Amino acid sequence: MAVEIHLQLSEWLGPLGFQCAPFKIAWYNAFVQPSFHLQYQDDTLAFVVLSTPQMFEKAFKPYIADMLWATVRDPIDECVVHYFTLLKKNFSDHRIETIHDFEMFPNRKPKILVQTAAHVAGAAYYYQMKDVQQNPWGEKKMTGVCIHPRYGGWFAIRGVLIFPDVQDQALEQKLPVDCVSTNEKKIQLLERFNFHWQDWTYRDIIDVEERYSEEQKQYFATPPAERFKLLGLKGDAFRGNQQPKTHGDF
Template sequence: MAASTVNVEHVTKLLQDSLCELGFEVNPLKIGWYNNVLPASLHLPYPEDTFAVVVLSTPSMFEQAFLPFLEEQSFQGLSDPIDQCVKQCVSSAVSQCFSGQNIAVSYDYELLPSRKPKFLAQTAAHVSGAVFYYQQSDVPQQPWGNKKMYGVCVHPSFGGWFAIRALLVFEDVTVGSELQQPVPPDCVPSREDRIHLLEAFNFNWQDWTYRDIISPVQTYSQKQKDYFGALPAQRLDLLKTWGFLQKDGSEGEVTSDTERQANGHG
């Protein structure tokens, strides 16, 4: 299919209509914005005006998409239930809204054969303007010496109570100047708070205090906290206690390509 231009608002609204009620947020971007901040080895192989959308899950995804997904017994065992649910929601929205179009969908947990992530979720979310990605380099006179500190995104409404789930690249669609790059909302402007944020994310991520660096409009429900607070093997047990899985363990072991499960990316 030849490259075509697109009405960005129309495409974004179509996806939004389908994914918002499931607790997702969609944010448009151009591939050039993403590639511009990355070294060539991490570029996505598309022209800079290529249209893309980054998909985030908000706190309501758990109740609006995940519990119904379990209820429908769509869970297959073998891979992470949340990943399966997100994949089902995103791929059915894509095929309903844009059937026949070439759309490359990458999920946060997918790796290339080189073991690099298929896309850098935090960079994509930052350049789309959905969140601010706070990195070590955003702290003047860093107090950590040579220690590598992982960066963390903060959402202006949800603080850290969200996850970045997928990148959709509309391979045959280019956009022009009608899509302007938004400035991400800097909701942690002070050096002190940025230090506090990065230390909480790197040293105490299990206590989730980094998620409350700003006052969020909504956090995860207690049920969702129980789920993401559990290790993967315990999560299956939780699902069993909630009545979603058979107690004989016939769904098998949950495995994943990445070690993310041990950390419970929620």
């Protein structure tokens, strides 16, 4: 069942510049604290959804061109919501529940840890302090970051699709590719992401097949509150700030 659904999702998402990878709820719950557990049966099928560099041209720009309203909170988030909604309509044979990377509970706790989801699904490796030998930072907390084996840091994790009515005991877990192979490179990655994320260099920690276009770089390099001007939109109560979230916001 997972293989068939994965193929159908990929055929629908691929032309829009998205990728997806399957995982079981049990795999995710095993990696997170109980307060972050997803309340589904262990064998419930889910997919993490990534946006590749091509999403900007294939999905985002067409969505902006067709928008009928002039006031939005976050154009990228609204775009992903739009396509997730269309996807659910096109897969009406199954009940699909979605959790977006930006969704939070009233206490500001994320509803989904998207980097963990990407890691357990084998889509991207989630590099954290525990992956570094002889930690050079002491007690200082370093935020982790996912790296894709093909796109490096030139991608984003947009959320998960959960199929509550599909249980797949046969699905085998695919480990993520440890593409940042040396300890020195892992230290460089975490330091670049935590201290110099604005210069983009953490994204090129490995050789990549594709990067964001110059237009896309300009959009994401522009302060969030000013991005609306580039699109001819009026921003309303923009959610977020200029610091990256968990690699799901740009």
